[in-house]
Amino acid sequence: MLEKQRQQLIVELLEENTYASVIMLCEQLNASEATIRRDLIKLANSKKIKKIRGGAEVLAASEKPARKISGSAFLASKERYTDIKRSIAQKAVELCADNESIIINGGSSTYMMAEFLRHRKMNILTNSFVLAQELLENSENQITLPGGEIYRKQSIILSSFDNDTTQNYHGSKMFMGTPGISEFGVMETDPLLIRAEQKLRKRAEKLIVLADSSKIGVKGNLIFSALADVDMVITDSLADGSTLDAFEKAGIKVVIVDGE
Structure with missing residues (x-):
C-alpha cells in the first residue's frame, strides 16, 4: 500500500471512530x-x-461527512495471506466455464480471481469497481456493475434501492469472501453490506464462500446467511478440521488448497 493511501485510510478510520490507538491502526x-x-x-x-498519547483523534467532524460502512479496508486486507488467497481464488476460477454467467462480490479474496479470469470469456456481475477495472483492462469478459454509491474504503459499489441492474441478472454461481464463517453462518460487518449482498444472492443458483483459514470458525454479531444457504467453502489446509467437518455435515462441499 502506498503511503498516501495508508494515510488517507487513517484519516477515514478516525472520522469513523473519533479516536484510534496505534495498535488498532x-x-x-x-x-x-x-x-x-x-x-x-x-x-x-x-x-x-x-x-495524542498512544494514538490520534479526529480534528473535527466535517459538516457533511461521506457515507461509510463498517469493515476492513480493501487495500489492507489485500496484503494479508496473499499467497493463500491467490490459491483459493485460482481454485474458484477453475470451477467456472467459458460463457458462464457468475456473480463476484467485492473483497480481497474475490479480487484475486482477476488474475485467473484474464484469459476467460465470461459474463460477470460484480460490485467491486477495482475488480471490474482490472478485468475491463486485461480481459475479454463481459462486465456488469450495479448502480449505487462508491465506498472507497471497501472498493465496492452499493445501492440502498431495490431497483437496480442486479434484478435483471442471473448467475450460476456467486463467489464471496467473509470476515468469518462458523456453525452460525456466514458473517458480515454492516447491515448495508448484508442488504446489498442478499440482493446478489437471489440472482445466483449457488453460493461459494472464499475463506482463508483465519476466517474459519470466526463468529460475529451480524449474519449474512445461514450455513444451509452455502453450497461450497474454499479454504486452505491450515483451517480448523472440526469446523470443516461441521460444514460438511451441514451439506456444504469443502474444497481445501495448500496453506503452507
Whole structure:
C-alpha cells in the first residue's frame, strides 16, 4: 500500500471512530508500529489529525461527512495471506466455464480471481469497481456493475434501492469472501453490506464462500446467511478440521488448497 493511501485510510478510520490507538491502526492497516507512528506525525504536521498519547483523534467532524460502512479496508486486507488467497481464488476460477454467467462480490479474496479470469470469456456481475477495472483492462469478459454509491474504503459499489441492474441478472454461481464463517453462518460487518449482498444472492443458483483459514470458525454479531444457504467453502489446509467437518455435515462441499 502506498503511503498516501495508508494515510488517507487513517484519516477515514478516525472520522469513523473519533479516536484510534496505534495498535488498532497497525491491525486495521496491516502496518508496523514504526510506520503508523511516522504517518501520524506527518498527518498531524499537515493539520489533518490531532496526535495524542498512544494514538490520534479526529480534528473535527466535517459538516457533511461521506457515507461509510463498517469493515476492513480493501487495500489492507489485500496484503494479508496473499499467497493463500491467490490459491483459493485460482481454485474458484477453475470451477467456472467459458460463457458462464457468475456473480463476484467485492473483497480481497474475490479480487484475486482477476488474475485467473484474464484469459476467460465470461459474463460477470460484480460490485467491486477495482475488480471490474482490472478485468475491463486485461480481459475479454463481459462486465456488469450495479448502480449505487462508491465506498472507497471497501472498493465496492452499493445501492440502498431495490431497483437496480442486479434484478435483471442471473448467475450460476456467486463467489464471496467473509470476515468469518462458523456453525452460525456466514458473517458480515454492516447491515448495508448484508442488504446489498442478499440482493446478489437471489440472482445466483449457488453460493461459494472464499475463506482463508483465519476466517474459519470466526463468529460475529451480524449474519449474512445461514450455513444451509452455502453450497461450497474454499479454504486452505491450515483451517480448523472440526469446523470443516461441521460444514460438511451441514451439506456444504469443502474444497481445501495448500496453506503452507
